[in-house]
Amino acid sequence: MGARTRKFIGLFGILAFLGAYVVAATVIADFLPDNRLVELAYFVIAGTFWFIPILPLITWMNRGR
Helix, strand or coil, rough: CHHHHHHHHHEEEEEEHHHHHHHHHHHHHHCCCCCHHHHHHHHHHHHHHCCCCHHHHHHHCCCCC
């Protein structure tokens, strides 16, 4: 499989993951206590570490350059 094909497939994989991640993060946020500090900490963590599950996909996309 060529690099362009892998990147094209990876693009849709990333978009699908991010869409699901946003939905999951907001659903989980509904169950948090009604405290601004807790919500801030949750969204800082959720907004910072979204890339960790995507790293294997990005590595696969860049293989064979």
